[in-house]
Amino acid sequence: MLFAAPKIPRVAAARVERALIELDRAVGQSKLVLDETARRVYAEDDSQSEACMPDVVVVAESKDDVAAVLRIAEAHEVPVTPRAGGSGRTGGAVPVAGGIVLATHALNQVVEIDRENLTAVVQPGVVLGTFHSLVEGENLFYAPDPNSAELCMIGGNVAENAGGPRAFKYGSTRDHVLGLEAVFMGGRTMRVGKRTVKGVTGYDVTALLVGSEGTLGVFTEITLRLFPKPSQVATLLALYTDVRAAGASVSRLIAAGLVPRCIEMMDAATLGAVRAAGNAIDERAGAMLLIEVDGEDAEAQLERLGNALGDAQGTLDLVVAQDSAQRARLWAARKSLSYATRKMATHKIAEDVVVPRSRIGALLEKTEAIGAREKVRHLTYGHAGDGNLHVNFLWDTPDEEPRVARAVESLMRETVALGGTLSGEHGVGLAKAPYLEFEQSADLIALQKDVKRVFDPKGLLNPGKIFPTGHKGC
Ligand SMILES: Cc1cc2nc3c(=O)[nH]c(=O)nc-3n(C[C@H](O)[C@H](O)[C@H](O)COP(=O)(O)OP(=O)(O)OC[C@H]3O[C@@H](n4cnc5c(N)ncnc54)[C@H](O)[C@@H]3O)c2cc1C
Numbered sequence: 001m002l003f004a005a006p007k008i009p010r011v012a013a014a015r016v017e018r019a020l021i022e023l024d025r026a027v028g029q030s031k032l033v034l035d036e037t038a039r040r041v042y043a044e045d046d047s048q049s050e051a052c053m054p055d056v057v058v059v060a061e062s063k064d065d066v067a068a069v070l071r072i073a074e075a076h077e078v079p080v081t082p083r084a085g086g087s088g089r090t091g092g093a094v095p096v097a098g099g100i101v102l103a104t105h106a107l108n109q110v111v112e113i114d115r116e117n118l119t120a121v122v123q124p125g126v127v128l129g130t131f132h133s134l135v136e137g138e139n140l141f142y143a144p145d146p147n148s149a150e151l152c153m154i155g156g157n158v159a160e161n162a163g164g165p166r167a168f169k170y171g172s173t174r175d176h177v178l179g180l181e182a183v184f185m186g187g188r189t190m191r192v193g194k195r196t197v198k199g200v201t202g203y204d205v206t207a208l209l210v211g212s213e214g215t216l217g218v219f220t221e222i223t224l225r226l227f228p229k230p231s232q233v234a235t236l237l238a239l240y241t242d243v244r245a246a247g248a249s250v251s252r253l254i255a256a257g258l259v260p261r262c263i264e265m266m267d268a269a270t271l272g273a274v275r276a277a278g279n280a281i282d283e284r285a286g287a288m289l290l291i292e293v294d295g296e297d298a299e300a301q302l303e304r305l306g307n308a309l310g311d312a313q314g315t316l317d318l319v320v321a322q323d324s325a326q327r328a329r330l331w332a333a334r335k336s337l338s339y340a341t342r343k344m345a346t347h348k349i350a351e352d353v354v355v356p357r358s359r360i361g362a363l364l365e366k367t368e369a370i371g372a373r374e375k376v377r378h379l380t381y382g383h384a385g386d387g388n389l390h391v392n393f394l395w396d397t398p399d400e401e402p403r404v405a406r407a408v409e410s411l412m413r414e415t416v417a418l419g420g421t422l423s424g425e426h427g428v429g430l431a432k433a434p435y436l437e438f439e440q441s442a443d444l445i446a447l448q449k450d451v452k453r454v455f456d457p458k459g460l461l462n463p464g465k466i467f468p469t470g471h472k473g474c
Contacts, residue, residue: 002048002349002401002408003091003431006464010098011078016055019076019100023058026068033057033103042083042093042101046148048349049091049430054081054101061106063181063189063220069102070218070461071187079460080185082214084124084156087148089350090429092160092213096464102218104155110134111221118226119178119195124155124219141229143170146425147335155219161211163425165262165292165334168385172425174210176225182209182217185456195223208451213427214462216455230294233261234302235321235330238309239285243267243380245314246287247360250384253291254357256308258301263385264290264334267364270341270381277340279333284316289384290334337381345377345394349404349431351411355420357387366414367391374407376400388424412438428466436468 023032033039034056043051055078060066073080079099086093095101108125113135120142122131129149135142145164146152152162158180163172170176179193193199193206209216240246246265253260266274268286275281281288293301302320309318321327333340342348355363364380371378371393382390391411395404412422412435422432422439436445449467452459463469 002347002405003050005050005052005094005096006430006433006469008097008464008469011055013055015076015078016099019072019078020056022072022076023056023069026072027058027060027065031059031061031065033059042086042095042103045086045088045091045093047089047091047094047429047431048347049094052094052096053098054095055098057101057103059103059106063183066102066104066183066218066220067187067189069100070183070185073100073460074186074458077458077460079463081462082155082159082218084153084159085127085148085151087151088156088160088429089352089426090423090431092427092429092462092465093156094430096430104218105153107155107220108153113138113140113226115140117195118228120224120226122154122222122224124153124158124222126154128152128154128157135226136229139229141227142176142224143227144173144176147338154222154224158210158219158222159212159214160425160427163383163386163388165264165383167383167388167425168263169259169261174207177206177210177222178225179223180206180209180219181221182219184217185458185461189220193223197225211427213429213465215452215465216461218461230298231296232298233292233294233327234298235327236291236302236305237319237321237330238289238291239282239316239319240287240289241284241314241316242286243364244361245312246289247364247384249289249309249312249315250360251357252312253305253308254385256304258304258308260291260293260301260305260385262290262292262383264382265384265389266290266337266381267379269377269379270337273340273344273379274333274337276343277333277336282316290330341379341392341394344379346396348392348394349408351391351393351408352382352388352424352426353391353411353415353420353422354386354388354424355415355418357385359418359420360384360387360389362418363389363415363420366418367411370407370410370414374403374410376403376407378407383424386424387420409435430465433464433466433468436466
């Protein structure tokens with residue numbers, strides 16, 4: 001395991017025992033998961049973080065269940081880790097101190113879709129892909145689209161402020177959350193935010209809770225902003241000799257004033273994995289951009305794209321998807337990248353660093369140098385329009401792990417040195433907590449810890465996340 005759990009003591013068994021008696025009374029036996037095999041599923045997420053067993057999993061079916069868990073946990077000082085789909089990439093849902101995992105997947109109702117005001121109210125366990133299909137069936141559109149849409153849930157997206165390819169035009173999850181109902185430690189339930197698109201009353205507590213990684217409160221209802229479904233969508237594939245030429249094209253089309261909804265980039269090693277997965281891609285190509293535009297003028301935008309990208313140096317081919325089936329095939333290849341590239345080695349870690357777009361080329365050069373120095377295989381793909389790249393390191397055997405850990409640390413340092421940030425969408429969780437101080441001052445970290453204490457004075461809600469606490473590299 002690349003990231004050992006932080007050295008946080010597990011909660012004492014006697015406290016758990018006392019909490020269990022009350023939980024049994026408050027939520028009922030049927031919602032408690034105690035069986036060891038069943039609990040094991042909740043010990044890890046989709047990161048390279050060490051698994052940690054919870055003492056009990058509570059499958060909440062109502063906000064009263066959530067409130068009861070947080071009341072009992074506070075009274076008996078038992079840690080609680082909220083969980084949605086478990087697809088997180090930074091160990092956010094891993095219960096490092098044991099205690100209770102508060103599973104929210106059964107809170108899965110779409111409470112309301114308000115066509116007139118273009119809003120929706122959902123519970124946190126709604127699977128994102130299901131929600132996309134539902135609103136699109138009504139000719140509406142919910143923009144955030146992490147590539148894990150069939151696995152992740154909206155509560156997890158809100159907690160991580162998830163992004164995805166369409167964030168380039170539409171922003172990340174935070175830009176689409178109008179308000180929340182949240183339960184805090186002790187069981188206090190509150191509504192924050194608004195139902196209107198505009199509103200500036202008081203501090204923006206909604207914005208603070210979005211991206212709080214399950215450390216401040218547990219969401220039980222989320223009010224989202226919708227858009228009318230774009231009438232046209234068009235997709236263009238651009239093939240390049242190498243990533244530098246592809247990166248230069250990204251800058252060129254943005255400078256031309258074009259705002260595609262997605263600009264996704266894949267490097268040569270990634271294209272190798274895409275080909276190995278059965279997709280025929282010109283063998284000369286050493287990089288690819290997948291660009292998508294939407295709106296009534298999608299055709300006109302495509303033409304402008306073609307003119308902007310045109311015959312620039314290193315361009316091999318520009319191919320427009322002819323129909324929705326071809327579009328779907330292109331996106332299926334993009335969305336399966338994570339799993340396709342996983343086949344290239346026994347282990348893989350996907351970082352999600354962001355640099356100013358103008359520094360993408362520099363980041364790729366630094367990554368090359370890090371890979372060569374540490375002798376670690378790597379590949380890069382991601383949301384190039386945002387400067388948000390998934391640098392993946394690959395390895396097979398445990399003896400390689402110290403080199404991979406050094407490569408990750410170097411990547412974090414180089415990203416910050418280039419004016420970037422450690423995470424564009426996966427959050428800090430366990431995996432990036434040791435590097436937080438590379439980017440943020442001691443004062444800023446202390447301020448955030450003060451905020452955490454206001455919400456959770458005993459430090460029981462999702463301990464060990466975001467802030468460096470007794471972390472140990474592998
Ligand atoms: C194949 C693959 C592709 C991915 N692609 C993307 C991508 O394109 N963009 C992107 O942003 N991410 C991506 N991810 C990462 C991941 O899917 C997102 O971080 C997602 O938002 C996590 O949602 P989840 O429901 O799985 O949450 P979980 O992993 O269950 O939890 C994530 C965090 O949310 C907290 N949490 C869960 N529910 C609640 C709640 N009700 N209240 C408060 N806190 C809560 C947890 O404590 C944890 O800290 C990808 C992951 C995979 C496996």
